Amino acid sequence: xxxPPGMTDADFADGLxxxxxxxxxxxxxxxxxxxxxYRDFYSVLWGEPEEKRASAAxxxxxxxxxxxxxxxxxxxxxxxYPISTGRNLGYGGSAPVLSGSVVLDLKRMxxxxxxxxxxxxxxxxxxxxxxxxxxxxxxxxSKLWIDCPDPGWGSLVGNALDSGGGYTAAGYRxxxxxxxxxxxxxxxxEVLRTGMGALPGSETWQQYRMGLGPCLDGLFRQSSLGVxxxxxxxxxxxxxAYLTGSIxxxxxxDLEELVDLLNELEYGNLFNGMPGIxxxxxxxxxPIAMTMIPPADEMNRMVQETGLAAWRASFTxxxxxxxxxxxxxxxxxRHAHFQGVKFNEGDFITLPLSAEDMERIAKPRFxxxxxxxxxxxSRGFGNFNPSDGHIWFSAVIPRSGKGxxxxxxxxxxxxxxxxxxxxxxxxxxxxxxxxFVLFAAVPVYKDPAKNQHLRESVREIIDICAQHxxxxxxxxxxxxxxxxxxxxxxxxxxxxxxxxxxxxxxxxGILSAGRYGVWPKHLRDGRGA
Amino acid sequence: MISRRDVIKxxxxxxxxxxxSQAAFAQAxxxxxxxxxxxxxxxxxxxxxxxxxxxxxxxxxxxxxxxTLDPAWRQRGYVLGGITxxxxxxxxxxxxxxxxxxxxxxxxxGEKDERGVYPVSWVIAPVHPSVTA
Ligand SMILES: Cc1cc2nc3c(=O)[nH]c(=O)nc-3n(C[C@H](O)[C@H](O)[C@H](O)COP(=O)(O)OP(=O)(O)OC[C@H]3O[C@@H](n4cnc5c(N)ncnc54)[C@H](O)[C@@H]3O)c2cc1C
Numbered sequence: 001x002x003x004p005p006g007m008t009d010a011d012f013a014d015g016l017x018x019x020x021x022x023x024x025x026x027x028x029x030x031x032x033x034x035x036x037x038y039r040d041f042y043s044v045l046w047g048e049p050e051e052k053r054a055s056a057a058x059x060x061x062x063x064x065x066x067x068x069x070x071x072x073x074x075x076x077x078x079x080x081y082p083i084s085t086g087r088n089l090g091y092g093g094s095a096p097v098l099s100g101s102v103v104l105d106l107k108r109m110x111x112x113x114x115x116x117x118x119x120x121x122x123x124x125x126x127x128x129x130x131x132x133x134x135x136x137x138x139x140x141x142s143k144l145w146i147d148c149p150d151p152g153w154g155s156l157v158g159n160a161l162d163s164g165g166g167y168t169a170a171g172y173r174x175x176x177x178x179x180x181x182x183x184x185x186x187x188x189x190e191v192l193r194t195g196m197g198a199l200p201g202s203e204t205w206q207q208y209r210m211g212l213g214p215c216l217d218g219l220f221r222q223s224s225l226g227v228x229x230x231x232x233x234x235x236x237x238x239x240x241a242y243l244t245g246s247i248x249x250x251x252x253x254d255l256e257e258l259v260d261l262l263n264e265l266e267y268g269n270l271f272n273g274m275p276g277i278x279x280x281x282x283x284x285x286x287p288i289a290m291t292m293i294p295p296a297d298e299m300n301r302m303v304q305e306t307g308l309a310a311w312r313a314s315f316t317x318x319x320x321x322x323x324x325x326x327x328x329x330x331x332x333x334r335h336a337h338f339q340g341v342k343f344n345e346g347d348f349i350t351l352p353l354s355a356e357d358m359e360r361i362a363k364p365r366f367x368x369x370x371x372x373x374x375x376x377x378s379r380g381f382g383n384f385n386p387s388d389g390h391i392w393f394s395a396v397i398p399r400s401g402k403g404x405x406x407x408x409x410x411x412x413x414x415x416x417x418x419x420x421x422x423x424x425x426x427x428x429x430x431x432x433x434x435x436f437v438l439f440a441a442v443p444v445y446k447d448p449a450k451n452q453h454l455r456e457s458v459r460e461i462i463d464i465c466a467q468h469x470x471x472x473x474x475x476x477x478x479x480x481x482x483x484x485x486x487x488x489x490x491x492x493x494x495x496x497x498x499x500x501x502x503x504x505x506x507x508x509g510i511l512s513a514g515r516y517g518v519w520p521k522h523l524r525d526g527r528g529a
Numbered sequence: 530m531i532s533r534r535d536v537i538k539x540x541x542x543x544x545x546x547x548x549x550s551q552a553a554f555a556q557a558x559x560x561x562x563x564x565x566x567x568x569x570x571x572x573x574x575x576x577x578x579x580x581x582x583x584x585x586x587x588x589x590x591x592x593x594x595x596x597t598l599d600p601a602w603r604q605r606g607y608v609l610g611g612i613t614x615x616x617x618x619x620x621x622x623x624x625x626x627x628x629x630x631x632x633x634x635x636x637x638x639g640e641k642d643e644r645g646v647y648p649v650s651w652v653i654a655p656v657h658p659s660v661t662a
Contacts, residue, residue, distance in 0.1 A: 025656070072564055107628070131599065371589065374620050375616065385645045387619035387645075387646075388645055
């Protein structure tokens with residue numbers, strides 16, 4: 001049996017015994033077959049002594065049981081690591097950041113506490129998955145949509161806490177941006193409600209996010225400061241219709257203006273769906289992996305030879321047909337001056353979805369959870385085998401044409417130099433408001449030598465990105481310290497303030513130790529080693 | 530492709546395999562409650578075998594899981610056998626674990642393709658006391 005670092009077997013057994021009394025013996029797991037399910041199947045340390053493994057898992061059924069478990073852990077200084085549905089594949093799965101932690105598995109807390117049709121919001125427990133919410137909305141005939149990530153098996157809470165993203169309208173698809181109201185069990189076992197939830201009897205918890213004073217929601221994003229037991233979300237009222245269109249331009253030099261225009265139109269609310277910038281000519285071999293952007297004359301020659309566009313801006317509109325058709329007309333007008341421009345009208349779909357449409361659409365764009373992403377490989381997009389695994393490398397880059405070109409070239413050049421495979425490469429993902437996030441899926445292996453090379457290469461890439469001012473928005477546990485190191489302004493003031501907050505709110509350092517590079521005092525020097 | 534005969538043969542042997550050392554499976558005396566058949570690997574499908582319904586799908590487990598398995602896995606019992614791609618099993622296995630179930634036997638039935646995916650037969654059975662029959 002793995003024990004938490006620095007604990008004797010006897011003390012740990014005593015702690016687990018107390019947790020059994022709190023949640024019931026059936027809900028404390030310490031046998032190898034059970035603990036296997038809490039491994040990160042996509043770990044870059046798979047099978048190595050440093051692999052991040054849980055010592056046990058505990059699954060409480062309600063807030064009171066969470067409080068008891070946290071108090072037991074705090075009294076005995078047992079590190080615990082809360083997860084909601086634990087599907088964080090590509091960013092750590094359900095394994096803890098500090099090996100030997102007890103995973104606090106909140107899957108049994110799966111009640112949808114409220115869906116408020118007039119307020120267009122919901123309040124949920126952490127174990128509620130996107131599928132659970134979708135089923136509920138279907139069964140109740142709701143007019144509301146959720147926004148889900150590609151795999152719908154994760155949870156609204158866990159995904160938002162890691163700052164995940166989806167594919168519908170602005171304000172909803174950056175999942176943290178749609179959060180309104182948090183309840184968290186703190187390290188001392190007490191319960192905090194943020195925003196208007198702090199005011200007993202308020203009916204505005206899922207309306208006015210800020211409440212009074214500093215907005216404390218941020219304490220819980222990518223953090224190690226609490227066990228979130230309830231979370232509110234704004235929900236998107238189902239629109240009447242959906243329309244997509246794309247605009248092709250044919251010169252390397254057009255990119256800068258294309259992005260500026262996209263920004264102006266989005267920030268001016270001329271479209272509300274997820275935009276995209278791609279390159280048909282550089283994605284002709286693999287639609288999910290843009291190749292290196294060549295020099296201007298070479299790219300322009302490729303365009304002439306193939307007839308494919310140099311760049312494509314894509315737009316998505318949700319709303320009444322009359323409105324979204326007018327918006328698309330306006331967007332086209334604004335692009336009419338580009339030399340040789342081509343307009344492609346895509347899907348127009350009235351909502352709710354017909355059974356026929358449901359079969360052919362990209363479901364997450366319609367708030368419909370799916371697991372289809374795990375089978376895209378079998379449809380010929382890349383060589384994706386879900387059981388091999390991959391990690392996501394996702395760096396925030398400037399939202400400009402220059403930003404795309406520079407990030408694409410640096411990443412492509414450095415990955416090639418380092419021999420780092422990428423099976424998906426998209427330089428300008430727009431789930432998060434006003435941002436481009438460069439996404440690369442890096443295959444992970446079950447072979448330690450290959451993974452060592454991968455880890456060293458990714459660390460180098462993190463450094464190189466930092467030198468350009470690009471930082472990851474999220475990352476797997478093996479790289480959390482490296483990524484936090486890159487946010488180094490003011491002699492690492494960001495990390496140091498986070499550590500001060502950690503010490504104040506969790507003096508025994510029991511919660512999610514090491515998450516995003518913030519270690520409790522007693523583990524700080526060795527960073528958990 | 531795996532033939533109809535192989536599917537039926539597998540259906541016949543699966544309960545025997547499980548009756549050996551798999552305590553969880555032994556708790557389901559009638560054997561399997563359903564088969565899952567991945568049409569990427571199994572041709573000429575039986576819609577049922579010995580009264581056991583077959584759930585057919587083509588790689589993507591979303592619909593069969595959402596419509597049939599998720600509701601069934603919220604109840605006690607329900608032993609599921611399948612012949613699917615290893616990619617589909619990976620996803621099903623992960624879903625099953627969340628609902629107190631585990632893969633209690635699996636056998637590779639063919640070569641890996643260029644993505645490393647191969648056909649596999651398996652049994653998923655309830656193991657957690659909250660869902661065992
Ligand atoms: C093929 C593929 C495609 C993907 N596509 C997307 C995508 O489109 N968008 C996207 O965002 N992600 C994507 N992912 C990543 C990931 O699968 C999802 O983000 C998933 O939703 C995260 O898992 P979860 O919701 O179960 O969160 P969890 O694993 O439960 O939580 C994530 C982390 O948040 C913290 N946490 C969770 N719950 C609590 C709590 N209650 N209290 C305190 N801390 C908590 C923990 O540190 C935990 O490790 C993809 C992964 C794969 C493999």
